[in-house]
Amino acid sequence: MITRWFPALAGLLLLLVLSGCNFISDPKSMMETPQLSSDKASLISIIKGELKGGEIISPRDIRNNSSIRTLDLNNDGVMEAVVFYETPEEAVRIHGMILQQQGDSWVLKARFDGEGQLLETFDLLDVTGDGKLDIIAGFSSGSEELQKGLTVYTYDGDEVEKVLALPYSYFMVDDLNQDNQLDLTVINLKRDQLATVTTYQYEESFKELSHLELNDPVSEYYNAVSGNITPNLKGLILDASVGNHSAFSTVIVMKDGQLVNLLPSQDMTLKGYPIMSGDVNNDGVLEIGMLEKPKGWEYISFDEIPWLFSYYQWDEAQGLKFMMQQYMDMSGRFYFNFPKEWRGTVTIDTKSNKNEHLWFVKVDTNETVAEIRFFSLAEWERNKADWELLARDADRVIGFISHTDLKVNKGETEIKR
Amino acid sequence: MIKKGIGRQIVLHYFIVVFVTLFMIEGIFTLAIRMYYYDAIYNHMSNHSIWASDYFEKFVRLNAERDPDYFTQMLRTFELDNTELMILDRKGEVKASTNPFQADKAIQTSDVPQAVAGSVGKWVGRQPATGEPVMAVSRPLQFQGETQYIVRYVTSMEQVNSKLLNLTLLSIGVASAVLALVTLFSIGLANSIVKPINNIRDVSAQMARGRFDARIKGSYKYELGELASTLNYMAEEIVRSNQIKDDFISSISHELRTPLTGIKGWSETLTSGGFDPEETKIGVGIIAKETDRLIGLVEEILDFSKLQQNEMKLVIGEVNLKELLQETMLNVWAKAEQKQIQLKLEDKTEGQVIIHGDGNRLKQVFLNVVDNAIKFSHEQSWIHLVISRKEDGKALVEVIDTGIGISEEYLDKVRDRFFQVNHQGGGTGLGLAISQQLVELHQGEMEIHSELGVGTKVSVTLPLLDLAEGDHNFINESKPE
Numbered sequence: 009m010i011t012r013w014f015p016a017l018a019g020l021l022l023l024l025v026l027s028g029c030n031f032i033s034d035p036k037s038m039m040e041t042p043q044l045s046s047d048k049a050s051l052i053s054i055i056k057g058e059l060k061g062g063e064i065i066s067p068r069d070i071r072n073n074s075s076i077r078t079l080d081l082n083n084d085g086v087m088e089a090v091v092f093y094e095t096p097e098e099a100v101r102i103h104g105m106i107l108q109q110q111g112d113s114w115v116l117k118a119r120f121d122g123e124g125q126l127l128e129t130f131d132l133l134d135v136t137g138d139g140k141l142d143i144i145a146g147f148s149s150g151s152e153e154l155q156k157g158l159t160v161y162t163y164d165g166d167e168v169e170k171v172l173a174l175p176y177s178y179f180m181v182d183d184l185n186q187d188n189q190l191d192l193t194v195i196n197l198k199r200d201q202l203a204t205v206t207t208y209q210y211e212e213s214f215k216e217l218s219h220l221e222l223n224d225p226v227s228e229y230y231n232a233v234s235g236n237i238t239p240n241l242k243g244l245i246l247d248a249s250v251g252n253h254s255a256f257s258t259v260i261v262m263k264d265g266q267l268v269n270l271l272p273s274q275d276m277t278l279k280g281y282p283i284m285s286g287d288v289n290n291d292g293v294l295e296i297g298m299l300e301k302p303k304g305w306e307y308i309s310f311d312e313i314p315w316l317f318s319y320y321q322w323d324e325a326q327g328l329k330f331m332m333q334q335y336m337d338m339s340g341r342f343y344f345n346f347p348k349e350w351r352g353t354v355t356i357d358t359k360s361n362k363n364e365h366l367w368f369v370k371v372d373t374n375e376t377v378a379e380i381r382f383f384s385l386a387e388w389e390r391n392k393a394d395w396e397l398l399a400r401d402a403d404r405v406i407g408f409i410s411h412t413d414l415k416v417n418k419g420e421t422e423i424k425r
Numbered sequence: 426m427i428k429k430g431i432g433r434q435i436v437l438h439y440f441i442v443v444f445v446t447l448f449m450i451e452g453i454f455t456l457a458i459r460m461y462y463y464d465a466i467y468n469h470m471s472n473h474s475i476w477a478s479d480y481f482e483k484f485v486r487l488n489a490e491r492d493p494d495y496f497t498q499m500l501r502t503f504e505l506d507n508t509e510l511m512i513l514d515r516k517g518e519v520k521a522s523t524n525p526f527q528a529d530k531a532i533q534t535s536d537v538p539q540a541v542a543g544s545v546g547k548w549v550g551r552q553p554a555t556g557e558p559v560m561a562v563s564r565p566l567q568f569q570g571e572t573q574y575i576v577r578y579v580t581s582m583e584q585v586n587s588k589l590l591n592l593t594l595l596s597i598g599v600a601s602a603v604l605a606l607v608t609l610f611s612i613g614l615a616n617s618i619v620k621p622i623n624n625i626r627d628v629s630a631q632m633a634r635g636r637f638d639a640r641i642k643g644s645y646k647y648e649l650g651e652l653a654s655t656l657n658y659m660a661e662e663i664v665r666s667n668q669i670k671d672d673f674i675s676s677i678s679h680e681l682r683t684p685l686t687g688i689k690g691w692s693e694t695l696t697s698g699g700f701d702p703e704e705t706k707i708g709v710g711i712i713a714k715e716t717d718r719l720i721g722l723v724e725e726i727l728d729f730s731k732l733q734q735n736e737m738k739l740v741i742g743e744v745n746l747k748e749l750l751q752e753t754m755l756n757v758w759a760k761a762e763q764k765q766i767q768l769k770l771e772d773k774t775e776g777q778v779i780i781h782g783d784g785n786r787l788k789q790v791f792l793n794v795v796d797n798a799i800k801f802s803h804e805q806s807w808i809h810l811v812i813s814r815k816e817d818g819k820a821l822v823e824v825i826d827t828g829i830g831i832s833e834e835y836l837d838k839v840r841d842r843f844f845q846v847n848h849q850g851g852g853t854g855l856g857l858a859i860s861q862q863l864v865e866l867h868q869g870e871m872e873i874h875s876e877l878g879v880g881t882k883v884s885v886t887l888p889l890l891d892l893a894e895g896d897h898n899f900i901n902e903s904k905p906e
Contacts, residue, residue, distance in 0.1 A: 035465035038588055039507040040581040045554035048526055064525060070495055074527040091525075399567075401482075 047112065051076070054114045055091055058105060062093040065102070067130040067146075079132050081106065081141045082165045089114060090143060092127050101125055102147065106163060120168040123147040123157045133181050136162055136171065136210040137189040143168075144181065144192075158194060160214070172214045177203075182234040184242045184262035185209070191217060193244065195232060200225040205244075205260060205267055220267040222258060224274055226250060231284045236293045237261045237270075237322050245285040245294050250274075255282040257296045259322055270322060280310060281338075288319045288332065295319035295331050303355040303371055314362040316346075335380075338362070342399040342406055344380070378410045432612075432619040439611035440604070447600040455593050462585050463549070466560060470508060470578045471545055474564040477503040478576065481566070496521035503576050513563070513575040515541055520574065532577065536563040540575045543567075549582070558582040621645045625653055632656070637664045680722055684715035728789075729855045732862045739783040739866060743890060746778040746787075746820055750810055753791045757799060765805045768795070773813040778820050781890040782867045790860040790871075794824045794883050797856065801881070802828035815886065819869075822885045831875040839873065 044052065055064065055076070066075035081088040087109040094102050102122030107114040124147035131144045143161040148154070155175035162169050177197040181190050184207055191209040203222040208214045231247035243261030250256065256274035260267050271277060283297030300316045317336045320328040333346040335356075346354070350368075354377055357367035366380040380398065383391060388405040395407030481502045496512055500521055503510055511528075512521040517537045519528035536546030540563035548561040561579045565572040624641065631639040637660045641653040691708040698704070731737045747770075754768050761768050780787075798808050811823040831839055839857055864871045868888050875881040 033588070035462040035585060036469050038462075038584040039466055039469070040584055041507050042509050042552055042559050042579050042581045043555050043557050044524070044526070045552075048554075052525070066497075066525065068494055068497065072527065073496055073521055075525040077527055 047109075050112065051078070051089055051107065051114045054107065054116070055089075055093075055105065058107075058116050059093055060095075061097075062095040062103065065092050065094050065127050067092075067127045069129040071129075072131075077130070077132055078109075079141060081132065081143075081163050083140050084165060086110075088117070088163075090130075090132065092122060092130060092145070094127075102127055104143065104145070104161070104168070106168065117166065118163065118168045120161060120170070123159060123173070125150040128156055131181065133190060135160060135181060135190045135192055138162075140164070142171075146176065146179065153199075155196065158192075160192075171210075172208070178229060178232040178246075180232065180234040180244065182242065182244075184234070184244075184267075185217065185265050186242060186262075193234065195229065195246065197226060197229060200227055203229075203246075205246075207262065207267060218262065218265060218267040220260060220269060222246075222269065224248070224250075224256075224258075230255070230282050231286070233286050233294060235287065238324055239293060241324075243267075243270075245296060247282065247285050247297075248274075249282050253281060255279050257285055259296060261322075276328065281315065283317055293321055295321055296328070300333070304358050305356070308358070312362070314356050314360060314366060316356075317343075335366070341401065344398070344408070350377075375411075377412050378408065381407050381409070383407055430619070431622060432615045435615035435618065436608065436611045439614070440608050443604055443607045443611075447604060451593075451596055451600050454596055455589075458592055459589055462589060463560065463582075466580065466582075466585065467547055467562060470505065470560075470562040470580065471547075471564070473505045474503065474545070474562065474576055474578065477505075478564060478566055499574075499576075503578075505578055508578040508580040511577040511579070513537060513577055515572060515575070517575075534561060536561050536577070537575060539563065540565045540577070541572055543572060552579075558586055618649075621649045621653070625649070625656065629656055632660055637667075677722075677726075681719070684718045687715045688712050725855055725859065729859050732859060737863075737866065739786060741781060741783055744780050744782050744784045744787055746780055746822065746887070747772065747774075747812060749784060749788055750791060750812060750822065753788055753795055754810065756792060757795050760796070761799050761808070764799060764802065766799055766802055767807045769807060769809050771809055771811045773811065778812060778814070779890045780820055780867075780887045782887065786863050787867070787887075790863050790885065791822070791824075793856040793860045794885070798824050798826040798828065798881070798883070801830075802826045814889070818889050820887050820889050822887070824883045824885075825880065826882075827880040830877045830879050830881055831873070832877040836873065836875055 043049065064075050066073045076089055076091045078087050078089045080086065081090070089107045089109070090104065091107075092102060092104050100121045102124065104120045104122055105116065106118045106120075108117045122145060126148045128146035128148050129144070130146075132141045133144055134140060135142050135144060140162065143163065145159050145161070146156055147159065148156040155177065158172070158174045158176040158179050159170060160172040162171050172192075174194055175196060176194045178195040180193050182193065183190055184193060185191060187209075189209065191207050192214070193205065193207045195203060195205050197203045203224075203226055205220040205222065207217040207219075209217045226248040228249050229246045230249050232244060234244040235242065237243040237245070237259060238261070241261045241263060243259065246258045246260070248256055248258060256279065257271070257277040258274075259270040259277075261270060262268075277296060277298065279297075279299035281299050283299060285296045286294060288295045288297070296319065298318045298320060300318045301313055302316055305313045314335065315338070316333055318333045319331045321331050323329040330351065332348070333351055334343050335346065336343045353371055354368050355371050357369045357374075357376070360366040364382050367376050368378040368380075369376050381395070383395075383405045385403065385405060388395075388407065391407065392405075395409045398406045398408045400406070481499065499512055500510060500523060503512075504523065510523045511519050511532070513532055514520055517531035517533060519532065522528060534548040534550065536548035539546030543565055546561075546563035548563075550559065550561075551557060552559050558581070559579050560582050561577055563575050563577040566574040566576055621643070624643065628639050628641045640657050640660065643653075644650065645653055688711075691712050695705060695708050728737070750770055754770060758768070795808065795810070802808060806827050809823075809825045811821075811825065813821050813823075815821050861871050864885055864887070870884075870886045872884045872886075873881065874884070
């Protein structure tokens with residue numbers, strides 16, 4: 009019995025000794041990138057096979073920078089994949105590819121050429137109104153100075169057709185004239201000269217719907233949004249920067265099919281700091297951001313003023329209408345929404361330093377209603393019983409204390425972020 | 426493999442103990458190794474994300490959310506080999522990913538809410554699309570004092586899991602080998618206990634079948650050794666007591682037959698022959714004498730059996746030991762005269778020697794002792810009876826003869842029942858045994874010192890009556906326990 013066991017035991021021992029060197033290996037060396045699901049993996053391998061030396065590129069688009077999009081392009085119930093790739097050695101640098109799913113595999117259906125050097129944006133939206141998704145791609149030369157090129161491709165299941173090619177600085181796809189069909193608004197900026205806003209709609213081909221010229225010299229539109237300007241009217245807000253850091257906003261609505269500049273004079277919205285307009289309070293209507301000096305700071309230099317940000321909506325009857333106000337830390341460390349009743353009644357005490365200590369006081373009685381203070385970590389440990397945490401970074405803690413019923417993140421007068 | 430029995434039991438116990446031990450070690454090892462691998466990977470991703478978020482906050486632009494390259498830069502900063510990196514917003518929507526595809530839906534695994542709450546989240550589970558085991562680590566990125574984005578690393582644990590499985594299997598293999606080895610070993614160990622037990626059992630079975638000549642051979646240690654020697658001793662004792670019993674039966678039948686032959690012969694003679702008055706007188710005398718002898722024999726046996734069953738009743742009274750000895754001497758005088766043996770009482774005491782006891786029984790003891798002395802003494806010799814007091818309040822009576830003596834080998838056995846050095850002398854072999862027990866009933870001791878060919882000394886020690894309390898014990902009947 010023992011003689012029968014002996015070889016087995018010896019073998020096992022040998023196995024142990026021989027395998028000893030990799031008995032315990034580095035866990036990190038065993039990490040792996042998670043696999044893609046099989047259909048995605050097969051799509052990628054097919055795309056790679058079709059690239060012919062090219063490389064997949066993704067758009068430089070903050071909203072969506074994924075490089076492979078799978079959607080049902082031509083509305084036939086079969087998924088298509090759209091991908092852009094670049095071939096740096098060829099005359100046409102950027103190309104697109106459409107593949108169609110067939111069972112578990114994918115088949116190349118069409119290739120098309122792009123423009124320029126860089127893929128800026130890449131959207132799949134139905135701008136032609138035929139129920140089929142179109143490829144809207146923005147290309148650029150890589151230089152900020154030059155105009156970018158907007159191209160719209162349609163795909164009918166077999167072929168890709170280029171239906172529009174336009175220069176653009178900014179474009180947005182929206183339904184400005186509210187006819188339930190997407191239209192395309194293109195802004196072209198000639199730096200420090202003029203800008204044009206043109207809205208196109210597709211009726212057998214892209215037709216110009218309305219055109220507007222903006223004559224203010226603008227160095228850059230740092231922000232362009234489209235959406236509801238009033239609950240009934242759609243339009244766009246362009247935040248333009250002029251000079252060093254001055255900015256103003258242009259509000260344009262589409263009224264009866266025509267683009268109308270609501271604020272032809274930039275004076276009304278001129279601000280010393282580029283504030284982003286947008287739907288700040290999430291009510292579905294865009295707000296225009298403005299910079300406001302707190303009372304009492306009129307004769308103090310720009311850099312020392314603890315600026316307040318105020319947001320206004322357009323009202324057809326009364327023009328700009330105040331919506332909300334917030335204290336914004338210029339270094340972006342925190343911000344703090346004012347309760348509605350503070351508007352005009354509460355200001356910031358002039359003894360405040362916006363990097364050390366801020367006192368929010370009532371205008372009439374000079375009574376302190378709230379404070380914001382910057383603590384070192386050690387100081388914070390001593391004071392954290394009384395103060396509420398607003399923000400924290402590596403070496404400093406920003407605390408908030410309220411002398412009224414205002415609480416951070418609580419109640420009706422909460423500090424919204 | 427092993428037949429039923431204590432050996433199998435022992436091996437089974439070893440097996441269970443080793444199995445439980447190994448099982449527990451195996452469990453701990455498996456858990457520990459799993460924890461080591463998982464923690465190492467988690468730490469790797471977590472540490473990288475700490476480094477990267479620090480770097481990102483310090484050196485990569487923070488307030489450039491409209492910069493088209495924002496997420497690309499973020500991805501590049503946070504990138505970690507062999508992981509899929511995602512940038513999520515607070516709702517878990519994928520804003521950017523190293524995976525070229527657009528994410529289908531928001532990430533809902535438990536690491537994301539943890540990261541939203543501000544701490545590093547960890548999730549181990551299976552990818553919904555592929556079922557691949559993965560670990561996800563999420564770290565919040567804070568801007569303007571609040572979590573705006575979540576950096577999420579996902580890595581596949583497939584290779585780690587298979588490595589862990591291999592390790593577990595390997596360790597199970599090692600454990601089984603150890604178990605097998607220990608089991609083999611335990612069989613050997615069990616044999617060292619089982620073999621002696623089996624041997625002893627076999628021998629004792631033979632003994633039970635009546636083969637008392639069988640002996641347990643081999644020297645064992647501890648309890649087993651004691652058991653073996655006890656069994657051996659027991660067998661010897663059984664053989665010896667059997668021998669004694671056989672001897673007794675043969676001697677008793679001889680003793681019974683001798684008087685019966687005489688009685689029968691004379692009674693036949695008297696019945697058949699003429700009635701010569703002289704002859705008749707002699708015959709009847711012999712018949713009476715032989716009958717007395719029979720009665721004595723039977724009484725002796727009766728006494729003995731009483732003593733054996735602890736039913737001997739003593740009639741306790743005050744006994745004058747000197748008088749008793751003188752009476753004894755008178756009783757055996759005639760017998761001593763026949764062999765021309767002189768009896769002498771040496772008195773080493775002053776005054777009377779009174780003891781508490783049954784006079785008749787004590788006389789029986791001394792008669793037996795002196796009778797034996799006469800029986801084994803040479804003709805024309807002396808027998809001394811010495812009486813003395815001992816310091817501890819006891820009386821000592823010594824009967825000293827210069828007879829044939831008893832060899833050392835028999836000295837221990839003469840007091841055994843039915844023992845006789847030689848059977849020619851007649852008697853039952855009960856005398857000394859009875860005497861011994863009677864002396865012991867009187868809380869006394871009897872010792873025999875003897876040398877072969879030189880003589881024998883029998884010492885009887887009896888407690889003296891304490892005169893102060895003598896009255897109380899006067900009529901007590903001592904009932905031996």
